[in-house]
Amino acid sequence: MNLRSVDLNLLVILDALLEERHVTRAAMRLSLSQPATSSALERCRFLFSDPLLIRSRGEMRLSAKAETLKGPIRSLLMQAESVLEQSETSLHDIKKTIRIIMADLPVTAILGPLHQRLIKTAPNLNLIIQPWHGSASALDGLARGEADLAVSVFPNVGNSFRCVELLNEEYYVLMRKSHPAVAQFDLSQWLSYPHIMVSGQGESYSAIDQVLLKQGLSRRIALVVPYFQMVPDLVAKSDYIALLPSRCLPKNATNDFVIFPPPVAVSGFSLHLAWHLRSDTDSAVNHVSDVIRELTSSSSALLE
Incomplete structure (x- = not known):
């Protein structure tokens, strides 16, 4: 094949199409119009004499040839970027x-x-x-x-x-100093009060709850918030109990809070x-x- 007859920009578009398996998403990623991306796909199909992307049950799947092209095309583009980067600005x-x-x-x-x-x-x-x-x-x-x-x-x-x-992180229990569970803190006390959970997805069940379930136990998740920063102030003004990563514990925490190791085996992350x-x-x-x-x-x- 004569490379002078090939628009190498097609490979950039094809790389996005094979990654996204969706014409509109590939167009958005490349800041191209949907018609222009569809047209490029048709040119790629002609260039490689293969359908490349095949509609199946409302989705697009890669043809067998497209699967074999995906890695080499990505590698070729990365090599080209590496060559061009040698002349990039500082x-x-x-x-x-x-x-x-x-x-x-x-x-x-x-x-x-x-x-x-x-x-x-x-x-x-x-x-x-x-x-x-x-x-x-x-x-x-x-x-x-x-x-x-x-x-x-x-x-x-x-x-x-x-x-x-x-x-690497480890978890700790956080409560206000005057919390009624402080004096005789144990598993029973921990489970007797409402808990705050942090979840970016709004979930109210975690790996910790799976550990409890295996022991026939459960806790009440009374409040779910999206950010760790929100927790200390909420704990300081309530009977809520929180389980926080060590690096999310408030500075000078011992002035206003009590910190305990979890009363059950809790894996870090x-x-x-x-x-x-x-x-x-x-x-x-x-x-x-x-x-x-x-x-x-x-x-x-x-x-x-």
Whole structure:
């Protein structure tokens, strides 16, 4: 095949189509019109002599040939980006907006230091912090190109993403000092009072409740809130009991609160940073990623 007769921009569009499996979503991701993207798909079908995307039960699936093309096309585009990046401007001059999905753990601790670092190293980068609504939603945002980085608990991200561990967390029970359960705190006391739960998805059942269920026990989730920051003030003014990650406990907590280890075995969790493979050669995204990793590393006291 003569490459001079091929519009290589088609590969960029085809990459998005094979990733999204949806013409409209691919068009939105590429900032193209839906008709232009549909037209590009038809040209790709002619170029490869294959339907590539096949409608089935209201959805689009990849043809066998499209499955074999997906990896090589992505690899080819990444190599091209790497070649072009050699002549890119320095970080100091890059003008770009980086979108980060992140819950208030760890955003409240690292956003200030992150901003201060970027002022010095990449002053023309803008940040948009997007709300966290669960790991599945975060990965979907990365896949759709609606976010560049995501901080969440990611047990498994699949082959389309990169993922690194930022930190490990443990849970603690938080109550006000004058709470009636303080004097003889145990499992029975813990379950006798209403609980506050933090959930970005509005869920009122967690892995902790599964542990209790196996013992024939349950707790009352009386209040579900989307942010950890909301919890201390609510606990301070009520008989609510909260289970919080250690880094979400209020500063000088022992002045106003009592902190206990959980009365049941509660597993901690690892917090991760993830991004889509398409960002591997994006120097701006990589720089922000590196700074976040440094600020949340085990040697950093920012989150302690």
